Amino acid sequence: MNAANLVNVMRGNLIESKHLGHIAIVDYTGKLIASKGNINSIIFARSSMKPLQAIPIIETGAYESYQLEPADLSLCCASHNGEEQHTDRVISILEKADLVESSLQCGTHIPRWEEAYKKIIMENRKVTPVYNNCSGKHSGMLITAKHLNEPIDSYYNMEHPVQQRILQVISELAETPKEDIQIGVDGCGVPVHGIALEKIALAYAKMAKPDNLPNSRKKSVSQVVHAMMQVPEMVGGTNRFCTDFMKVVKGKMFGKVGAEGVYCFGDLRSGIGIAIKIEDGNSRATSPVAVEVMKQLGMLTGEELNELKEYHLPSIKNARDENVGSLNADFLLDYV
Numbered sequence: 001m002n003a004a005n006l007v008n009v010m011r012g013n014l015i016e017s018k019h020l021g022h023i024a025i026v027d028y029t030g031k032l033i034a035s036k037g038n039i040n041s042i043i044f045a046r047s048s049m050k051p052l053q054a055i056p057i058i059e060t061g062a063y064e065s066y067q068l069e070p071a072d073l074s075l076c077c078a079s080h081n082g083e084e085q086h087t088d089r090v091i092s093i094l095e096k097a098d099l100v101e102s103s104l105q106c107g108t109h110i111p112r113w114e115e116a117y118k119k120i121i122m123e124n125r126k127v128t129p130v131y132n133n134c135s136g137k138h139s140g141m142l143i144t145a146k147h148l149n150e151p152i153d154s155y156y157n158m159e160h161p162v163q164q165r166i167l168q169v170i171s172e173l174a175e176t177p178k179e180d181i182q183i184g185v186d187g188c189g190v191p192v193h194g195i196a197l198e199k200i201a202l203a204y205a206k207m208a209k210p211d212n213l214p215n216s217r218k219k220s221v222s223q224v225v226h227a228m229m230q231v232p233e234m235v236g237g238t239n240r241f242c243t244d245f246m247k248v249v250k251g252k253m254f255g256k257v258g259a260e261g262v263y264c265f266g267d268l269r270s271g272i273g274i275a276i277k278i279e280d281g282n283s284r285a286t287s288p289v290a291v292e293v294m295k296q297l298g299m300l301t302g303e304e305l306n307e308l309k310e311y312h313l314p315s316i317k318n319a320r321d322e323n324v325g326s327l328n329a330d331f332l333l334d335y336v
Contacts, residue, residue, distance in 0.1 A: 004037040007285040011325035019285035021278040024201040028209040028271035034333040039198040048258030050077045056165040057140045058220035062147040066096040073227035074234035076140030081237030082111025082131040093139040097146045104129035106138045106188040134188035173203040201275035209271025241287045287311035292329035
């Protein structure tokens with residue numbers, strides 16, 4: 001099945017561009033609820049996998065050993081802005097395990113938060129790995145290696161026990177044999193996992209409602225999900241959809257963005273998981289599609305939908321800061 005049209009980009013009365021994509025909606029038992037496009041598409045979920053990648057932090061005992069807090073665990077799931085609330089906490093996590101910032105192997109990029117970058121320039125400092133939006137994830141990987149006395153400098157390699165544990169978790173939650181998972185390299189240097197969209201939605205559904213999981217896995221999954229919802233500002237930051245969406249729904253849902261037009265979220269009440277992939281990789285289309293899915297599934301109240309309006313119907317502005325167009329979700333889910 002081909003990709004479906006999901007978003008129209010309007011300028012005046014003209015559809016200037018379109019974003020095609022795929023949506024899979026699955027419940028925690030594996031039942032397909034609804035879809036759009038091709039749910040069998042093999043995709044790299046990119047940073048949408050971070051909540052799954054954080055599970056071994058609990059299951060190895062590292063979380064308890066280093067006396068981490070929910071905010072720390074939430075940050076380990078983050079694609080953060082690089083605000084002080086994020087970078088200070090990354091350093092704190094590392095210090096709890098007697099690790100230093102140079103242990104991070106995620107590489108560097110300027111922080112997404114402009115004020116943080118301005119401060120670096122004003123203080124004549126260098127951009128360091130702590131500002132990388134994946135530094136929380138890498139900190140979590142590092143402390144599991146340190147806790148289990150594994151090599152620190154190679155934690156990002158696929159052969160390392162850290163990555164093998166993550167692969168096992170993803171395989172189990174996504175019900176996909178390890179040998180069938182496509183492996184690539186993410187923007188921050190660690191392995192990234194290619195899985196069918198439907199199976200990614202299933203993994204999120206199981207995290208939203210882990211009733212059928214073994215008790216130990218149920219506990220670790222619940223800790224990760226509730227940490228994200230309890231401290232959503234760690235997952236993204238100021239003016240970020242992940243953070244604002246979880247604040248608005250107040251413990252009903254959790255979600256995580258991924259690069260190249262991916263968004264995944266789970267509804268704790270129904271045990272439904274949703275995975276979205278925008279075909280052209282443009283992330284500007286992910287929040288309109290995500291909120292529209294929530295709307296069509298009846299997951300949002302009228303007030304919540306209104307609070308998320310800027311993400312549901314984003315405006316297109318020109319250089320004069322005038323509204324000159326909008327992104328409009330334009331699809332109806334195909335129910336099974």
